[in-house]
Amino acid sequence: MKANAERIEKNTVQLEIEVEAEQFDRAIDIAYRRLVQRYNVPGFRKGKTPRQIFERYVGKEVILEEAMESVVPEAYYKAVAETGIEPVDQPKVDVVQAEEGKPVVFKATVLVKPEVVLGQYKEVEAKKPLTEVPEEEVDKAMERLQQRHAQLLTLEEGIVKKGDIAVIDFLGRVDGEPFKGGEGADYSLEIGSGSFIEGFEDQLIGVSIDETRDINVTFPTDYQAAELAGKDAVFTVSVRGIKRKELAELDDEFAKDVSEFDTLEELRTDISNKLKEAAEERAKFQLRQEVVSKIVDGTDLEVPAPMVESQLNDMIRNLEGRVTSQGMTMENYLQYANTTIEELRGQMQPDAVWAAKMNLIMEAIAKAENIEATEEEIKEEAAKIARYYNTGEEELQKILDNKGQVNFLTDQIVREKTLQFLADNAKIIEGADEPETKQAGEPEAENTGEPEAGDTNEPAAE
Structure with missing residues (x-):
């Protein structure tokens, strides 16, 4: 098989593919054997009609079409692999030549991932998020604990x-x-x-x-x-x-009743430490948000419509999953939100464009920096899943043997390592306010302005 790829438009590639005559002839023979089992030809038992007679009965073009249905997809996917293009939609196929005894020649025109021209992604300025926890926050946490146990x-x-x-x-x-x-x-x-x-x-x-x-x-x-x-x-x-x-008094007895600590001071210290850990996680998240948002917003990139549509479908599925997990149906949610699925998709469209653009840029950065997932990292992530579901080594191996799951884990690991790379290489500026940036990941449906799934349906409630 021969295959050549030519970019004919910004995000469109045309593949010209040639399949050897011998391969096509074998496909024709297989097509004949398959079709002859389906037709009743007068004077012959089903499946026993000689090929020449069968061709005259159904028409040779029927057999050629059947053969092409197996040859074209196989040749197309091989050509995609050989040329290294990354299609984002189904191809439009134009047959140039399809005759017995001759090579099959066809052209496949397909939208591909756009070429990402990376701008500056190192030394991106980002404000240092606050990580200090004021004593007032610890006081409030103690009060909430007191309220919870009232x-x-x-x-x-x-x-x-x-x-x-x-x-x-x-x-x-x-x-x-x-x-x-x-x-x-x-x-x-x-x-x-x-x-x-x-x-x-x-x-x-x-x-x-x-x-x-x-x-x-x-x-x-x-x-x-x-x-x-x-x-x-x-x-x-x-x-x-x-x-x-x-409310119970905030004293040592309270600490013993609501925790594993013997004194109120120990309980307060533990709460303070947990608040600091949470603040550090928020700071890490905010820093990534700001860096990624600046990189994405500063990159000129046109995202093909099928990629946006795919991202939008993922976002709708994620929203539906959250709605279902909160005991609602999507129909209930749409009714509560006073919208339709079409209106919701329209509202989420800008976020889908942004997320698809971000995915392409993150992928390009990972490739430029040779950021990959090691076998050990994949196995470690799979082990976490196995532990979460309380399964053993056998289930762990099933995860590792599942190509789809391994690809998913690989993508997750590479994404995390890329985010950390960008944060590590950012230029941090002291004295920051919290940045108003998009999430460094898939935008959630909250960005649409719609009410959260699971809110009470009382008109008296905000």
Whole structure:
């Protein structure tokens, strides 16, 4: 087989492929043997019709087409491997010659990955993220732990205070008419949590058990239910009960009850250390974000439409996976978000373009710097998966024997090493604010401005 590749447009390559006559003749013979089993030719048992008679009966072109269906794909994939091109779409095939006893000649025109002309990717300026943890943050973490382990006391009488959990019945009306989702019974609402529309919770402060009060609120102009956005509403709310938190003293006994430590000081030190570790991880993430964003935004690169479409499909699948994991269906999510799948894809399109561009650039940097995954690194990552699923050596070997999984692990390792390479080679500037940059990876659906899957579907909630 012979194959030549010619770039005929910016991201389009034309392959001219020639397959030897002997190979095509063998394919024709195989095609005849396959087809003769499908046709009933008068005067012959199925599968026993001589080839010359069979050709006259069905037409020689039918056999040639059958042969071409096996020859062309095989030759095309061999030509792709030989020429080293990287297609991103299905080829358009034009047959130049297909005759018995002669070589098959055809042209395959296909979109390929664009050539990435890398600009500066070393010494990229990035602000040093903050990693210090103020004592106030440790205090807040201690308070959250105290809140988490508080006892809830059910009051027999009293009024709602900030921090209480009010058990309420409510009915909302807009222009005097109830609206869908605006009604609830025995709903537990923590006052001060900001779960409901601004002003709703504050107006419940001071209400007594079994008291009913009308609460006036205005839906935000960007509220997810478009028919309610910006409108005034009145909620008739009855307080059915009040639960109040009783906080334990922050002392050594508290530390023993909620942790493995014997003293409050030991517990506080452990929390401080964990906050510092989290701050360092955030700083590492932010630094990578800023560096990658500057590299991507500073690179002139046109991404072929099929690559964007593929990235968009991946993002939709990831969103659907998150939605499903939170007990919803995609249909519920779209209804809640007051959108359609087509509108959602349109909103996510810019992020898909950016992510596809970023993937190409990261791949080009890894290639330029000879960043690869070693066998030991692949095995180590596979072992992590096996440990996560609590499986043994047999399952580990299955992972390593699965080409698809190994390729996935390889890509993940190379991506991580490339990100770290860029961070290590960045020019760090002291005194930074947090950068507003895209994530150094696949953009999430949150970038679309849509509500998170799993949010409550109460119109009273923000």
